[in-house]
Amino acid sequence: MVEGLQGLGRLGLLAREVVRSVCIHRPSGRDLLYQLYFIGVKSQSVVLITGAFTGMVLAAQTYFQFHKVKMDTATLAVVSVSMCSELGPVLTGLMVAGRVGAALAAELGTMRVTEQIDALRTLATHPVDYLVVPRLLATLIALPLLTAEAIAIGIGAGYLMGAGYFGIDPAYAWHNTVKYTTADHVLTGIVKSFIFGGIIGLISCYKGMNCREGAEGVGRATTEAVVYASITILISNFFLTLFLNRVLQQGS
Amino acid sequence: MIEVRDVEKSFGAQRVLDKVSLRVENGESVVIIGRSGGGKSILLKHLIGLLTPDAGQVLIANEDLAGMNERQLLKVRRRFGMLFQGAALFDSMSVAENVAFPLRRERDWTAKDIAKKVSETLEMVELQGTENKTPGELSGGMRKRVGLARAIVHGPDIVLYDEPTTGLDPIASDRINKLIVRVCGQLKVTSVAVTHDMRSAARIAQRILMLHQGRIYASGTPEEIFKTADPIVNSFVNGISDTK
Numbered sequence: 001m002v003e004g005l006q007g008l009g010r011l012g013l014l015a016r017e018v019v020r021s022v023c024i025h026r027p028s029g030r031d032l033l034y035q036l037y038f039i040g041v042k043s044q045s046v047v048l049i050t051g052a053f054t055g056m057v058l059a060a061q062t063y064f065q066f067h068k069v070k071m072d073t074a075t076l077a078v079v080s081v082s083m084c085s086e087l088g089p090v091l092t093g094l095m096v097a098g099r100v101g102a103a104l105a106a107e108l109g110t111m112r113v114t115e116q117i118d119a120l121r122t123l124a125t126h127p128v129d130y131l132v133v134p135r136l137l138a139t140l141i142a143l144p145l146l147t148a149e150a151i152a153i154g155i156g157a158g159y160l161m162g163a164g165y166f167g168i169d170p171a172y173a174w175h176n177t178v179k180y181t182t183a184d185h186v187l188t189g190i191v192k193s194f195i196f197g198g199i200i201g202l203i204s205c206y207k208g209m210n211c212r213e214g215a216e217g218v219g220r221a222t223t224e225a226v227v228y229a230s231i232t233i234l235i236s237n238f239f240l241t242l243f244l245n246r247v248l249q250q251g252s
Numbered sequence: 253m254i255e256v257r258d259v260e261k262s263f264g265a266q267r268v269l270d271k272v273s274l275r276v277e278n279g280e281s282v283v284i285i286g287r288s289g290g291g292k293s294i295l296l297k298h299l300i301g302l303l304t305p306d307a308g309q310v311l312i313a314n315e316d317l318a319g320m321n322e323r324q325l326l327k328v329r330r331r332f333g334m335l336f337q338g339a340a341l342f343d344s345m346s347v348a349e350n351v352a353f354p355l356r357r358e359r360d361w362t363a364k365d366i367a368k369k370v371s372e373t374l375e376m377v378e379l380q381g382t383e384n385k386t387p388g389e390l391s392g393g394m395r396k397r398v399g400l401a402r403a404i405v406h407g408p409d410i411v412l413y414d415e416p417t418t419g420l421d422p423i424a425s426d427r428i429n430k431l432i433v434r435v436c437g438q439l440k441v442t443s444v445a446v447t448h449d450m451r452s453a454a455r456i457a458q459r460i461l462m463l464h465q466g467r468i469y470a471s472g473t474p475e476e477i478f479k480t481a482d483p484i485v486n487s488f489v490n491g492i493s494d495t496k
Contacts, residue, residue: 111342114338114340114343115336115337115338115340116340116341116342116343118297118302118336118340119334119336119340119341119342121302121322121325121326121329122300122302122329122332122333122334122412123329123353123354123357123402124326124327124329124330124354124357125326125353125357126322126323126326
């Protein structure tokens, strides 16, 4: 319990140092671009596959139920709203937490145990400026973009599944999709993904920077980064759903 | 000038440094010897502010590091270079990028000047032509020499060496020792090294300090230390254990 609270305190201090760093120190554009490539571009295949198959399976399950009550053309609207506000950001967040969170924690953890982070400090470079800020900014920027991709591909795949495989009327299906999917749903997903990006970046960097000695320490930091980031995404998603629903959609 | 006053450091119940005091004059080359796990590297890390003492002061040119935060320490550390035990090269960078790292943070260095300076420094440590290699392609001795090049490329006033010859064969160790002496002489830097390699200590030290049970137990020139009659110093210097 005490250890957990101390960990939260240190995480808060890291967040404060990141804010301070962003205010007083301009991050290197080259480092930021490299991290954007690694975190954003390299995650695309995972995220697109996840989005596509989630959209298709959601379309199938929704169709199976709605077909019983002759509501076939509402199928794609359900897929669209679900992908935009819940499944897109959450599944993208979880997939990126698994792929990028593990990589960030392992990279920084290895740097710590091989004294590379101490070497940075002796070379008059703040580890937060050089290591944490570019990675955190990259996850903050990349997650909304990846989420938008996952949403688009999920809706597209659901549409193909519904219209192509189940024979739902494409015109009505699309009409209902556009009618029931509002800008607020899209905004909800993008805001969530931005926050999930921050969660992944901060927790992964924290775990890597504070990892214990040796190979076991790096392994544990990597596992904890993925587990804690994933659980934090799932828990915060619940509260964000309630909060954003109230703020953006006036309780509708 | 480096001055350490009554520094104490504990990890849990274990007291590693117990009111350690020492003074290193500008341009002096000091070697701290002592048994493995005796706190030598801990003491060295206090000199550059990588660790904060539980009590006492670490003064660099009369500035106390103990009260500084990390960002204030960064300014003081510009005066330092440090060679780590495992070299601590950035394995995502080439040799040239590693050596250029301290120069890239200075805005007034052009890419051409950096390349020239990197080339000169690598030549000084006898590693010309290795610019494009990665740390993984280098031997242990070469990694230490790249680490040394990175530590001195920006012209520091003080260079710290953490076990500079550990894990190297005698020839590679001798090469590192000669380089340390050359760096100290050519660049007029203050050097502080920690080692338990007595051959290395004899070669690079103007003064040797022995850390024993958390305190500076003995101090003297290499001749004085090697000829001392003190049983603890003598048994360490000559590598005689008390095991029957």
